[in-house]
Amino acid sequence: MSAVATTTSAAAKTRRSRRFGAFSLLLVAVMGGAFTTTARGDTATFVLNDARGQLFDLPALVLPVVPTVIVLTIAVAAIAARQLTTGFGDRAVVMVGVASGLFVLAFLTWAAAGDALSVIGLLRGTVRASTPIAFGALCGVLCERAGVINIAIEGQFLAAAFAAAVFASMAGSPWVGLLGGIGAGALVAWMLAGLSIKFKADQIVVGVVLIVFATGVTSFLTTQILSGNPQLNTPSRFPTLEIPLLAEIPIVGPILFRQTILGFGMFVAVAWLHYALFETKWGLRLRSVGEHPKAADTVGIRVLATRYRAVLLGGVVAGIGGSWWTLDAVGQFSREMTGGRGFIALAAMLVGRYSPVGAFGAALLFGFADALATSLQLLGVPIPSTLLLTAPFVVTIIVVAGLVGRLRPPAANGQPYVKG
């Protein structure tokens, strides 16, 4: 009767479709009610050019605010109607995404009313903000696919950001800083691995302890050492690189081909890990250990060693993600600067259903929420900035609660392996 547990029943599907419909109606109400009446101008301008030049220029998109919002509202209303009646069957989740996307377009139109919004800036910001989240989510995927729950990504981030800052400052090279960050991420991973794989402690508790530990240690060292020795906290940052020609393509160029090494690294890491997990011998063994360690053991796979290595590799990946703060984004360490992105990375892993590419997609979504908050502040939208800063978390909650549905984690996730 295992089929019962994994497939969604017809009744549950109807209920879900109704829930989605109610959500869409809420969007319609906001769009039709608030956006049409409170716009600060008649037209919204979307700038599609990058300030740094490109092969050829694109004209700016100028849209009449109220008609655009109304058209989008009607489209969402149509989706809502179908959701509340026959439903979309297998495409239900996709259609919620479409409705949400249309809502965001209407929201942008409203926000840019009487002003100009840089689309490139928004999308570049999305990729940038999603970089550490994607690295963190990849770390989570690696650990949990091997059967070890890692909620300590936030701790790995903080430790790595701190170490990267100090090492880069001392050596005067961001590359040395990156090595330091990787080392710190791996160190936290090593503690996680030792406590949960070898000593079989509860993995959630170990994770919480490691977060508290990393937060405490980095805060302490910051006040005790860094504040008195500013020369230890002036890391040189990675420069932005351009891929010649490709970076000149309008829209795509500045978004994808003008990055720091960490930005490019993210794309490589996602593609490589996805391939490695699902197409290679290494990945098959790693996943077998997370699904059915005893079965793996009986065919001669060393369960504990495989888990150790997966968690350590995860630590390396999370270390790169943590280094992003001090070697890429800010160029200085400050206490708790990672601001909960490690938890968002965890959510991205879940939303992406434990797959690297899926987690990357989710990271982009959360990165977009981040970038949007920044863009809106620049536009001077009448929403308090403190509220805007919560946007990534609000989006996380909505997506995780509403869309994830029933997940199927690796079967032995979180269970220590005892032989015999």
Place this chain on the structure above:
Amino acid sequence: MRLELRGITKRFPGVIANDAVDLVIEPGEVHGLLGENGAGKSTLMNILYGLYAADEGEILIDGQPVELREPDDAIAAGIGMVHQHFMLVPVFTVAENIVLGVEHTRRFGKLDRRRASREVGELAERSGLPVDPDALVEDLPVGIQQRVEILKALYRNAQTLILDEPTAVLTPQEADDLFEAIRAFTGEGRSVVFISHKLGEHRAIADRVSVLRRGRIVGTADPRETSEQELANLMVGRPVSLVVDKPPGSPADPAIEVRGLTVENAAGTVVVDEVSFDVRRGEILAIAGVEGNGQSPLVRALTGLQPIASGEVLIAGEPVAGRSRKQILRGGVGQVPEDRGRDGLVGEFSVAQNLILGRWDDEPFTKRQTLQFDVIGAHARQLVEAYDIRTPSVDTPAASLSGGNQQKVVVAREFDLPIDALVASQPTRGVDVGSIEYIHERIVEKRDEGTAVLIISSELDEVLALADRVAVMFHGRLVGPFEMPVAKEAIGSMMAGTDPELAMARGGER
């Protein structure tokens, strides 16, 4: 390959699972291993497979001592094992499961899936164990999953194959197919260790049978020269009766009433189709059938675990629908679930705790919101004694008991209380003949106390031994019930879907 075990001893806390065991597996033979639950069969085989380390003794292959510290070593030495509980990754394909650990790769460590698929397909064909290499294991019925397990060993070029209770989950037809494959395998000079509680199977397939009792080898017999009765006596160490002594019952009013019951699975498919029957107090109704014909959802609906699409179920006159599990159980329904590991026991709880599952907050086990451990312990010791549960102590975690003894824990708990109705699925799966005798006697006793007993079994012998009336389930529909006696052949052909009238007529002829 000639395999020899010399003086193997293995101790677990509180038990000696193997006590100076000597055993020789000759090339080309099927060596049967017989023994009560907890006699140490699985432990001995796990030692041979490198999963457990023996405390004493040595293993020789073709006269040479070998060290088998890890399954890797055993595999390299040509030993393959199909475990009592399958060792397959449900979300992997058949081919992935089979090559796991010995994968062929292309550039960059890329799995050569095409080659795996092809090789597995060819191997399956050659060994007479057909299976789709690209199917997901979780989508396969257990019979096919077992083929995958065997293929896994064959793929590693096993010269000696250990099969730990391979037939416990098979239909009679599947078991015959398996025997066919075993014969083909040993025909090439390779050997098989075959563990089973079914004496008839040893007589059908084994060349020699060694009998283990409480960790010691107590005899080796030629199964063709030895009767089932003799084998059973040797195994248990006392005369066992293989037929239950069952006086005619005296049925009264119905305690289980099922009217037009229809159950759907999660996908909305009808899996139990308009089923109606009664079970009266003081009678045993046996529902026979090949597994997967709707028995599991039927039982789950009867005990309130699965919603009813239409129709109704009354137990002791009260509808089941709308009542909580606890109310149903407290209302006098005993249940032996088909998958004891999942639905019958909490593995990490002690035997004593498992024996009060569902009753833990009743007097005398709980007083003033506090568990009374001395009462619980005494209760457990009494049941362990009465049901002959082989365990080092009542504080041992249930998961470390042997399979058959786990089943006895469930049976002891459910039979201990006076109940109106008893629903037992595969009550003797994986249980040795001595214990089968015992459990069957208890079931008949329950009936005579005035309990309505419903047995769901795919084991024809069990159905014939217990039933006062018999019904057959096929594709979600119920055929019958019929008053016993019904010929064994008739039930068998109804299980295969033959029209009942035809089946009865044919069965009657024989």
